[in-house]
Amino acid sequence: MLEIKDLHAAVDGKEILTGLTLSIGPGEIHAIMGPNGSGKSTLSYVLAGRDGYEVTGGEVLLHGESLLEMTPEERAAAGVFLALQYPVEIPGVTNMSFLKHALNGVRVQRGEEELDAAAFLKLVREKTKTLGISDDMLKRAVNVGFSGGEKKRNEILQMSVLEPSLAVLDETDSGLDIDALKVVAEGVNALRGPARSMLVITHYQRLLDYIVPDFVHVLAGGRIVESGDKNLAKELEAKGYAEFVPEAA
Amino acid sequence: MTVQVPMDDASRSYLDRFGELRPRLPGSGLPWLADVRDAGAAAFGETGFPGRKTESWRYTNLASLKKVDFSADADPMPVDQASLPALVYGRESSCRLVFVNGGFRPDLSAIADLPGGATLVSFREALAEWPDLVEQGIQASAPDASDPLAALNAAFMSDGFVLHLKEGVSLEAPVEILAVGTGAAQAPVYHTRNLVIAGRNSRATIVEHHVGLCISSYFSNQVTNFLLEEGALVRHCKVQDESREAFHIAHSTARLGGDAQFDSFAFSLGGALSRNEIHVRLEAPGATCRLNGAYLMKGRQHCDNTTVVDHLSPDTSCRELYKGVLDGEAHGVFQGRITVHPDAQRTDGQQMNRALLLSDKAEMSSKPELEIYADDVKCAHGATAGELDDMALFYLRSRGVPEEAARGLLVEAFLGEVIDGMALAGMRLPLQKNISKWMGDRR
Numbered sequence: 001m002l003e004i005k006d007l008h009a010a011v012d013g014k015e016i017l018t019g020l021t022l023s024i025g026p027g028e029i030h031a032i033m034g035p036n037g038s039g040k041s042t043l044s045y046v047l048a049g050r051d052g053y054e055v056t057g058g059e060v061l062l063h064g065e066s067l068l069e070m071t072p073e074e075r076a077a078a079g080v081f082l083a084l085q086y087p088v089e090i091p092g093v094t095n096m097s098f099l100k101h102a103l104n105g106v107r108v109q110r111g112e113e114e115l116d117a118a119a120f121l122k123l124v125r126e127k128t129k130t131l132g133i134s135d136d137m138l139k140r141a142v143n144v145g146f147s148g149g150e151k152k153r154n155e156i157l158q159m160s161v162l163e164p165s166l167a168v169l170d171e172t173d174s175g176l177d178i179d180a181l182k183v184v185a186e187g188v189n190a191l192r193g194p195a196r197s198m199l200v201i202t203h204y205q206r207l208l209d210y211i212v213p214d215f216v217h218v219l220a221g222g223r224i225v226e227s228g229d230k231n232l233a234k235e236l237e238a239k240g241y242a243e244f245v246p247e248a249a
Numbered sequence: 250m251t252v253q254v255p256m257d258d259a260s261r262s263y264l265d266r267f268g269e270l271r272p273r274l275p276g277s278g279l280p281w282l283a284d285v286r287d288a289g290a291a292a293f294g295e296t297g298f299p300g301r302k303t304e305s306w307r308y309t310n311l312a313s314l315k316k317v318d319f320s321a322d323a324d325p326m327p328v329d330q331a332s333l334p335a336l337v338y339g340r341e342s343s344c345r346l347v348f349v350n351g352g353f354r355p356d357l358s359a360i361a362d363l364p365g366g367a368t369l370v371s372f373r374e375a376l377a378e379w380p381d382l383v384e385q386g387i388q389a390s391a392p393d394a395s396d397p398l399a400a401l402n403a404a405f406m407s408d409g410f411v412l413h414l415k416e417g418v419s420l421e422a423p424v425e426i427l428a429v430g431t432g433a434a435q436a437p438v439y440h441t442r443n444l445v446i447a448g449r450n451s452r453a454t455i456v457e458h459h460v461g462l463c464i465s466s467y468f469s470n471q472v473t474n475f476l477l478e479e480g481a482l483v484r485h486c487k488v489q490d491e492s493r494e495a496f497h498i499a500h501s502t503a504r505l506g507g508d509a510q511f512d513s514f515a516f517s518l519g520g521a522l523s524r525n526e527i528h529v530r531l532e533a534p535g536a537t538c539r540l541n542g543a544y545l546m547k548g549r550q551h552c553d554n555t556t557v558v559d560h561l562s563p564d565t566s567c568r569e570l571y572k573g574v575l576d577g578e579a580h581g582v583f584q585g586r587i588t589v590h591p592d593a594q595r596t597d598g599q600q601m602n603r604a605l606l607l608s609d610k611a612e613m614s615s616k617p618e619l620e621i622y623a624d625d626v627k628c629a630h631g632a633t634a635g636e637l638d639d640m641a642l643f644y645l646r647s648r649g650v651p652e653e654a655a656r657g658l659l660v661e662a663f664l665g666e667v668i669d670g671m672a673l674a675g676m677r678l679p680l681q682k683n684i685s686k687w688m689g690d691r692r
Binding site: 048049050051071072073075076077080081082084087088089090091092093097098101102103105106109141158162 | 638639640641643644645646647648649650651652654655658659661662663665666
């Protein structure tokens, strides 16, 4: 489903990803763990197409189509969703309006009809109910004044509305206490399905107790240095990254 | 009449024209008015059009205005009823005064039955029917003599609207003023004088819409005097959508008595060069004003918002928020002066202006000034100019919102703070539509 082949990427002329290869099948959940500076966030931004992340080699295919030439909005329409580590605050744009523009943006690009106000409202109501998101949160400006937990739940709400085929979760656990983490993880687990693959990027094993991955990879120095099943995460938790990354203290 | 001859030809030609037109200007039989006109001409004659060395005009260059040979008495191109609906906002207004090239057009206007104690007439009619009222209004709000364009207006003022509310009179529906600029055989200039005299505890909302029905140049030189007695509430909402070749210079003065409230909102998107200059005097305890503005400028448009607020009494407050979006080579100017006079303790003055630059060549000039002569005051000002937030743009796009739509959303959100904060809720939607259209036209 997702094929990343020998991916090289640079930021400000400095190479961060140095030949990353990864293959994710339909419905699989892969976790990428790694120390700070190993390239975790760079990988997520390269997949989503953020400006300033320059791909210098390799390729990324989603459903056999190259992602790298696409704009961020085209990637969204193709099924890519990046849940940000630090969701952005947008004063003046309500959450509801944001969701509607996002969903209809994706639909129009796919050649589908835009949803009218009533149909859209019905859809959002269904999604918010399962995530425990209040109407009040929908009326507020995107992420403005949201707690850490609310911001992350909001990301999951966007994901559930857009129904991507590839969800990339960048450090979704950061800034969350254990209760908030459980709520977010439940939301993510509810979205697991045979047609939806996920790439869970995290520094700590803790998140993986709640979102249990099929595969775990260790990212160091800009590429994958070790792969295994969920037990690899436990091993990392016990031993730290030093074994895989001799240069990381 | 003695007029000192100014240095430049353009200014001199206005004075020559004044000499010719003077006998034909409205109210020519009123000695006090003749004095006001002559004083205006003399004041203008001392300086002529302000140049860059005049501090308050440092960022707004009138060279292009001086190049055009405007005519003060050219016949306007015809405008009929059929062309009006597209120009007005929202629902059918029961009270609308229409002006074409500055001249009142009763045939296009509709004046509903206003409550007793409320009078709404053209300036010309007011001069004929209630000269004492006009005299009182103009004398009481003598415009800042240091502004040459207001002085020019005093010399030439020929039409406009006069709204008078007696004590306790409250107008439920907004009064609508539609000022249409059309072409003429020669590019026209018109000097409009409006008067709003709000008696004790009266209330009114005025919506002014200035719109160009031509692509050619004209010069609209507006002066509006607001006099708010104790407890009066006046809301003024102005939309400036003049022709892209037009000059729109508007000078407003407001004097506020105790507990009076003045709300001013100016939305500017037209004109080659426009300026909204407001002078507010808060003269008694409890007087409060809100001065807000939003603008969208592109190409080589120039938009200047200048505010001068004098806190003359204890316990007065003022809130100012101006936000603009500049594209192309557009130039925005904000000048805001707040003066807290020696006895004006417990003054609360807040001023903010923010500009969003959508192009590398767009430019913003800001000059906030605080002069504080009292010790127990709360005053703050701030100014920012910057680009759209990259991260917010990426966030929207990563969720599937196409780039231009994402930019549009962010621009609407940026201006939303001013639009949502304006007192007149019914104007919000049409203004938001204006923003969407403007963003759409950029593509």
